[in-house]
Amino acid sequence: MKIRVLPMIQELPDEWRPYTAIVIDTLRATSNIVTGLAAGASSIVPCLTPQEAEAKRQLGDLLGGERDCLIIPGFDLGNSPFEYQSDAVKDKRILMTTTNGTRGLKAAEKADRILVCSLLNAPVCAAAAYGRQQDVVVICSGTKGSFNVEDGLTAGLFLHEWLKICEEHPQIDDFGLTMLHFYQTTNSDIVNLLMQCDTGTRLIRLGFQRDVAYCSQVGCIDLVPVLMDGALVPLHLAENQDLHDIELAPIK
Amino acid sequence: MKIRVLPMIQELPDEWRPYTAIVIDTLRATSNIVTGLAAGASSIVPCLTPQEAEAKRQLGDLLGGERDCLIIPGFDLGNSPFEYQSDAVKDKRILMTTTNGTRGLKAAEKADRILVCSLLNAPVCAAAAYGRQQDVVVICSGTKGSFNVEDGLTAGLFLHEWLKICEEHPQIDDFGLTMLHFYQTTNSDIVNLLMQCDTGTRLIRLGFQRDVAYCSQVGCIDLVPVLMDGALVPLHLAENQDLHDIELAPIK
Numbered sequence: 001m002k003i004r005v006l007p008m009i010q011e012l013p014d015e016w017r018p019y020t021a022i023v024i025d026t027l028r029a030t031s032n033i034v035t036g037l038a039a040g041a042s043s044i045v046p047c048l049t050p051q052e053a054e055a056k057r058q059l060g061d062l063l064g065g066e067r068d069c070l071i072i073p074g075f076d077l078g079n080s081p082f083e084y085q086s087d088a089v090k091d092k093r094i095l096m097t098t099t100n101g102t103r104g105l106k107a108a109e110k111a112d113r114i115l116v117c118s119l120l121n122a123p124v125c126a127a128a129a130y131g132r133q134q135d136v137v138v139i140c141s142g143t144k145g146s147f148n149v150e151d152g153l154t155a156g157l158f159l160h161e162w163l164k165i166c167e168e169h170p171q172i173d174d175f176g177l178t179m180l181h182f183y184q185t186t187n188s189d190i191v192n193l194l195m196q197c198d199t200g201t202r203l204i205r206l207g208f209q210r211d212v213a214y215c216s217q218v219g220c221i222d223l224v225p226v227l228m229d230g231a232l233v234p235l236h237l238a239e240n241q242d243l244h245d246i247e248l249a250p251i252k
Numbered sequence: 253m254k255i256r257v258l259p260m261i262q263e264l265p266d267e268w269r270p271y272t273a274i275v276i277d278t279l280r281a282t283s284n285i286v287t288g289l290a291a292g293a294s295s296i297v298p299c300l301t302p303q304e305a306e307a308k309r310q311l312g313d314l315l316g317g318e319r320d321c322l323i324i325p326g327f328d329l330g331n332s333p334f335e336y337q338s339d340a341v342k343d344k345r346i347l348m349t350t351t352n353g354t355r356g357l358k359a360a361e362k363a364d365r366i367l368v369c370s371l372l373n374a375p376v377c378a379a380a381a382y383g384r385q386q387d388v389v390v391i392c393s394g395t396k397g398s399f400n401v402e403d404g405l406t407a408g409l410f411l412h413e414w415l416k417i418c419e420e421h422p423q424i425d426d427f428g429l430t431m432l433h434f435y436q437t438t439n440s441d442i443v444n445l446l447m448q449c450d451t452g453t454r455l456i457r458l459g460f461q462r463d464v465a466y467c468s469q470v471g472c473i474d475l476v477p478v479l480m481d482g483a484l485v486p487l488h489l490a491e492n493q494d495l496h497d498i499e500l501a502p503i504k
Contacts, residue, residue: 007259007399007427147259147427174450175259175399182430185437198426 002135003162005155005176008142009100009107020134021111022125022158024118025141026150027199028079029101030225031118031215032064033232036084036094038223043231044094046102050075053095062089065097069206072097081214093231104141105227111137116225116232119154119190123219126161128235138176149197150215153190156183157218191216254387255414257407257428260394261352261359272386273360274369274377274410277393278402279451280331281353282477283370283467284316285484288336288346290475295483296346298354302327305347314341317349321458324349333466345483356393357479363389368477368484371406371442375471378413380487390428401449402467405442408435409470443468 004016024030033044044064047053050072053063064077064084071078077089079098096102108114113132117125129136138158140151156179159172163180172180186193194200194216195209203212224235256268276282285296296316299305302324305315316329316336323330329341331350348354360366365384369377381388390410392403408431411424415432424432438445446452446468447461455464476487 143426146425147430149426149430152426152430173398174395174401174404177449178399178401178404178430178434181438182434186433197429 001170003170004173005138007147018112019137020129020132021108021114022117022138023104023108024151024154025101026118026154029098030116032081032084033116033225034118034121034221035081036089037234038221039085040090041094042091043233044096045231046105047097053097062092062094064094080211100141104139114227119218120221122157123161124222125224126158128224150194152179155179253422255422256425257390259399270364271389272381272384273363273366274390275356275360276369276403276406277353278370278406281350282368284333284336285368285477286370286373286473287333288341289486290473291337292342293346294343295485296348297483298357299349305349308347314344314346316346332463352393356391366479371470372473374409375413376474377476378410380476402446404431407431
């Protein structure tokens with residue numbers, strides 16, 4: 001199997017297909033998606049714009065997301081994982097729009113299957129992707145077209161966990177190997193790294209230090225969001241038969 | 253000062269200007285340029301296509317370059333640094349076209365000044381760029397639109413050397429900080445890393461193992477190529493007055 005890691009959102013050539021896409025936006029979109037589904041939200045629908053989210057809203061739905069790290073006026077939820085952990089999300093469908101994470105999901109649309117990854121769930125995400133026995137493209141959403149540390153680190157963790165469980169060593173591209181090395185040489189210091197990186201310092205300046213600390217936790221949630229008919233749902237609840245067949249490999 | 257590092261060739265937004273560009277294509281274009289000028293070539297003219305190189309050829313000029321790592325039919329020089337080290341290049345103008353390196357130079361065309369960097373000359377290149385006291389964009393040429401290990405490592409070395417001589421810590425972007433960490437955690441093992449990376453293994457398969465070993469040497473050439481009127485010349489020979497004024501900071 002081949003694994004490619006993209007440092008930022010970019011066009012994927014058609015010849016890469018078929019593949020499983022792993023979409024990462026660690027601070028904070030994909031951490032929130034994992035958290036919200038773990039807290040019992042029924043599904044999360046990624047929307048490119050606030051207007052799209054509002055247009056799709058049905059009775060009982062919640063609107064969530066951010067622009068420039070801040071809650072969108074009129075929305076129920078911003079972009080803090082603690083909002084997605086609350087009882088308010090239980091059994092709710094959430095229409096979510098964020099600057100980079102939603103664009104990362106969009107970039108993956110030609111993949112056979114799209115899984116959502118953050119530091120919180122990277123181990124179980126690696127196991128689920130490995131179970132598919134298909135080439136993988138890991139998309140670091142980055143920040144406004146540039147690479148960011150937190151997504152690169154999460155990609156490195158994903159690969160690190162993959163190598164723990166795989167029987168045969170996959171062919172990993174140069175960027176993936178570099179991110180694997182990055183994770184393996186910094187993994188005792190993730191919180192500090194996220195606090196000091198570009199997004200982290202911006203979030204701390206805006207008062208979201210607790211969010212950064214929360215999103216720095218490795219492997220604390222055993223849930224993989226998968227995109228099904230335009231909505232993110234927990235992999236184990238997905239109705240698609242081929243998803244039911246996946247036997248999750250043992251973690252650690 | 254701000255330093256940005258691009259993982260691959262990409263469009264640079266106009267608002268980034270003004271800046272000094274550092275162009276890297278470690279295996280092998282920028283290593284060859286540094287080597288050729290150090291061996292006494294009078295100048296090296298980057299050309300986008302073999303046709304452009306042939307059209308510009310004048311009596312006494314040499315044609316050099318590669319497509320898919322191999323010499324172009326009818327050219328005098330391929331893409332091996334040992335060809336650029338020979339007496340044959342002395343006092344010659346070389347018209348050079350390579351797959352990624354030439355495109356990296358093209359991407360930098362809006363910079364105030366373009367300097368050429370490889371592992372061979374990264375320390376003196378960092379000193380020359382630092383002497384300009386201007387924002388810097390480091391362009392890793394990569395391989396056919398993707399990041400490669402050897403250019404990332406060279407960018408990390410460039411930053412490492414900059415930090416040794418600077419009085420005030422520059423603002424380095426997330427990708428630059430990651431490459432700095434990459435270099436600093438692997439710098440005892442550069443030859444092996446280049447031998448094992450994607451380009452390195454391809455070159456070894458084609459019989460160019462010596463080239464990879466040669467290009468892995470850190471700081472063995474004290475020469476900075478600079479682009480002047482479409483030709484690369486050694487910085488100390490550049491006629492432009494503001495270049496004469498640069499006092500190179502002491503190395504190591």
